[in-house]
Amino acid sequence: MTAIRPRRSVLYMPGSNARALEKAREIAADALILDLEDAVAPDAKDLARNQVCDAVKAGGYGRRELVIRTNGLDTPWFDADLAAAAEAGPDAILIPKVSSPETLAEIGHRLAGLWAKPETRVWAMIETPLAILDCERIARAAHEASTRLACFVLGTNDLAKETRARFVPGRAPMLPWLTTAILAARAHGLDVIDGVYNDLKDEAGFRAECEQGRDLGFDGKTLIHPGQVATANAIFAPEEAELVRARAVIAAFEQPENADKGAIQLDGRMVERLHAEMARRVVALAEAI
Incomplete structure (x- = not known):
């Protein structure tokens, strides 16, 4: 059996917040996404990039998996993000809005040109209607070693924005998209992480959505607050x-x-x-x- 790496709790940390990056060394999350994208204002992008890459190089995160999320390919920050992330050498680089396997081929080519460490993997955000429609072909790109693809991360907020679907208990509007991503990931040997839960005050709702994600087949859940880690760790672990x-x-x-x-x-x-x-x-x- 291939070695398993737990990804029950995958916590987003804002790259522009140096205190949060330091605190993350003590948080019991299985993985940390050090974010250069949504959590960072445009005028703080350079600061965030430098702080995140310095934190990865400094280490001290124990067994936590470190993932750097870049800005999108169509932004003015992407080239610098990818180059800095490749040089820092995290466990993985998370690419936003991957909507085709061609994007992964391009990322793999660029990482090779940047002499990124062979063990640095690529994670793909599945967060557009096109990504859902082409999910199987995107997952199939994992068979090309040059793409480094290892994991899908669902971007449910962006999917809701692009489709105008509403957030409702049980996520009925999204279930076909979630299961499509899970099937594609499993067909090609990838891990797949559920999207975030936005209401920090609704502990019962968060627990219910973690249980639903576990039962659907997700490996874990992306989180937006350290207070969500313990619940995700418990629910996505075997009872x-x-x-x-x-x-x-x-x-x-x-x-x-x-x-x-x-x-x-x-x-x-x-x-x-x-x-x-x-x-x-x-x-x-x-x-x-």
């Missing part, structure tokens, strides 16, 4: 009962008498080998956490 069940399934198939069986009975339920594979991933995720 104890789920872990006990997974270990029982694995143990059952490891019994000599079940070595050549495709399905067995366990506690009165039929269990297939595919369930053993699913169980191994649950255990691997728990161990990685």
Whole structure:
């Protein structure tokens, strides 16, 4: 099984806020998106870029995955953002508004020209109607090693803006788009992270949306406040009962008498080998956490 990296909680941090970048070293998020785009005013772009890249180079973030989000390709800041991010060497660079695989090919070509570290991956924001319509082809670009593509991040606020869909409990207007992105990501071996929840005062609503995202198949959720981290970490981690069940399934198939069986009975339920594979991933995720 490919090594699993937990991405239960992926917290946006404004690159222009030096205090927030320092505080992030102590926050229990699995990943941090050090943001040069939406969270930064136009007159603070240069400051944010310098602070973020200095923070990545300085390190001290432990096992937290560090991701730099650039401004969009069509902005005057993108070239400098990409060059600085490539030089800083984060775990990944998050590209906004990826709407075609050609964009990823261009990013990969530029990163090669910038001598970016081979281990620096690319994450793609899926946040336009075109991205949803072309999601499978975008995900398929992961098979081209030069694109470095490793993860989708849903930009639900931008999707709402572009489609005029309303935010409602249960996200019915968005469910087809969310599941399309999940299917495309899974078809091509990518992780996929759910969009943000905007109402910081609505803890019950946030919890419900995390549970929905987990049940749909997301690996985790992007967050806009440190106070959301603990809930996301708990919900996107295997529950104890789920872990006990997974270990029982694995143990059952490891019994000599079940070595050549495709399905067995366990506690009165039929269990297939595919369930053993699913169980191994649950255990691997728990161990990685």
